[in-house]
Amino acid sequence: MLTLNNISKSYPGKKNAVENVSLSIPRGEIVGLFGENGAGKTTLMKCILGLHRYQGEITLDGQPLDRKNIEKLSFATSEHTFFPALTPKDHREFYADHFKSFRGKRFDALMEFFELPMGKKVGSFSTGQKNQFEVILALCQGADYILMDEPFAGNDVFNREDFYKVLLGILEPEETILLSTHLLEEVSAFIGRAILLHKGKVVADKSMLDLEEEGKDLMSFVKEAYRYKADRVLQALDKLTEPEPPL
Amino acid sequence: MKKKLRDLVPPWADLSAHLSGLIVGLVLCALASYARFQSLLNHAVEALYAGHIGESPLLEGAKMKYFGHLICGNDPVYSWYSAPVFTGFSLLFLGAAILAAYNYSGFRNGSKSYYLMRRLPDKWEYHRRCLALPLAATLAGLVLIPVLMGLFYVLYLHTTPAQCLQPGQWEVFRDSLQYLLLPVHLRFWEVSSISYFPS
Numbered sequence: 001m002l003t004l005n006n007i008s009k010s011y012p013g014k015k016n017a018v019e020n021v022s023l024s025i026p027r028g029e030i031v032g033l034f035g036e037n038g039a040g041k042t043t044l045m046k047c048i049l050g051l052h053r054y055q056g057e058i059t060l061d062g063q064p065l066d067r068k069n070i071e072k073l074s075f076a077t078s079e080h081t082f083f084p085a086l087t088p089k090d091h092r093e094f095y096a097d098h099f100k101s102f103r104g105k106r107f108d109a110l111m112e113f114f115e116l117p118m119g120k121k122v123g124s125f126s127t128g129q130k131n132q133f134e135v136i137l138a139l140c141q142g143a144d145y146i147l148m149d150e151p152f153a154g155n156d157v158f159n160r161e162d163f164y165k166v167l168l169g170i171l172e173p174e175e176t177i178l179l180s181t182h183l184l185e186e187v188s189a190f191i192g193r194a195i196l197l198h199k200g201k202v203v204a205d206k207s208m209l210d211l212e213e214e215g216k217d218l219m220s221f222v223k224e225a226y227r228y229k230a231d232r233v234l235q236a237l238d239k240l241t242e243p244e245p246p247l
Numbered sequence: 248m249k250k251k252l253r254d255l256v257p258p259w260a261d262l263s264a265h266l267s268g269l270i271v272g273l274v275l276c277a278l279a280s281y282a283r284f285q286s287l288l289n290h291a292v293e294a295l296y297a298g299h300i301g302e303s304p305l306l307e308g309a310k311m312k313y314f315g316h317l318i319c320g321n322d323p324v325y326s327w328y329s330a331p332v333f334t335g336f337s338l339l340f341l342g343a344a345i346l347a348a349y350n351y352s353g354f355r356n357g358s359k360s361y362y363l364m365r366r367l368p369d370k371w372e373y374h375r376r377c378l379a380l381p382l383a384a385t386l387a388g389l390v391l392i393p394v395l396m397g398l399f400y401v402l403y404l405h406t407t408p409a410q411c412l413q414p415g416q417w418e419v420f421r422d423s424l425q426y427l428l429l430p431v432h433l434r435f436w437e438v439s440s441i442s443y444f445p446s
Contacts, residue, residue, distance in 0.1 A: 049366055071368050077359070084357035085259035094258055098367050123357050 001026050002048070002145050002176070007056035009043050009200075017043045018054070019200040027144060028173050032187050033180040034222060035197035041180040042077075044197070045147050048178075049075055060145070071099050073145045076138035078153040080130055084123030088116060091137060101142025106170060110136045113166060127154035135163065139170070148179045157186075164190055188218035196225045254372070255379035257353050269384050272339050276388065277395060279335035284399045287317055287332070288406055295411050311411040314403050315423035318396070332399070339388045343381035350377035393424055 002025040009018040018040040025031055035041050047054040050065060060069050075081060082091060088111060096102045111118060114132045116125070122133055135151045152160045160183070168190055171177070181187055188208070196204040204225040211221055253262050291312050297303040318332040354361035354373070364373035400420055404412070 080358035081363040083360050
């Protein structure tokens with residue numbers, strides 16, 4: 001269980017990028033983390049990973065996150081964390097050296113499935129291939145909690161669909177995914193829970209089963225949580241298309 | 248062993264090129280220091296003779312410069328960087344600092360691989376890979392300076408005619424070494440009374 005207790009984070013010039021966030025994410029869940037740009041999704045993930053200092057407490061299976069259990073977390077981001085000057089083969093060796101639970105077999109299978117060249121420098125890959133490789137590394141590190149921050153930005157729709165299918169097919173029961181993305185409709189079919197952030201705060205947290213029982217889909221749930229005004233666009237268009245008053 | 252050494256440089260770096268660079272840098276610094284010292288020593292010894300060395304007699308009452316004066320021109324030794332004999336090492340230390348900065352920047356170039364480095368189970372791996380070789384170069388330089396100074400001192404004693412040597416050489420050498428390694432500006436308690444060479 002990944003537990004966040006009153007997590008707050010401020011930047012100079014941006015007070016409360018994350019404000020009093022408390023969450024519990026049990027093993028085996030696939031959780032979607034949603035929110036507008038600047039809502040605090042990335043900041044929250046970086047707090048969990050120890051890349052940012054924060055106030056509050058984060059524990060993993062009851063233990064504070066430190067060097068002893070940090071390898072239970074992996075991270076895939078559209079900013080990328082691989083070494084561009086190394087080949088996938090070099091990365092395989094690096095990960096196997098540093099992460100005891102590295103899943104070499106899974107790595108080889110995913111590399112083959114996505115037809116990524118093992119001997120080519122990752123820096124020379126296309127954006128889509130880089131994203132695929134980034135996610136492959138996160139999935140193969142051997143972590144129990146896999147954090148993904150907009151991992152498919154720049155991938156085409158077929159590519160993303162392939163990935164969702166593979167993800168669902170390979171994940172083991174104890175593996176947990178925390179996925180931040182704007183692609184609500186695409187991920188709604190395979191996430192089990194949706195957490196919504198707004199201005200650094202959790203504004204909604206619901207399981208997909210509950211939503212289903214309530215007869216709502218993810219998009220309407222998100223719109224409702226954000227108090228999205230559907231007629232906002234029409235009103236704006238009306239104003240914009242009004243004839244200019246005579247001078 | 249090679250793998251352990253490879254963990255001392257960034258993952259993409261060529262270990263042998265780094266080590267070769269380090270060794271070549273140290274050798275060049277040592278050679279430059281030797282060449283400079285030899286030139287200063289030759290001039291100082293020549294000044295003791297009326298004409299050419301070996302052909303002319305020693306000047307009457309001629310005294311050889313103190314070793315400390317010799318290695319840093321006519322000024323007292325303030326630090327390794329103010330001693331002309333060792334200025335090559337300034338470049339070595341500067342190069343080491345640049346290499347460290349370059350290593351760190353490499354983890355931000357083309358991706359943010361420092362995120363990965365910062366969440367490795369070994370807390371120090373990131374800094375070790377960036378700093379190990381620059382620090383090794385700096386340390387090797389700091390060790391090499393007194394070693395060279397010792398060798399130069401032996402050369403100085405061997406080359407200088409015995410009757411031209413001034414008394415108190417050892418004290419001056421010891422002081423030179425001390426001030427070479429701990430520059431005078433760091434000795435704030437002594438700044439007001441700098442006089443460690445007999446005039």
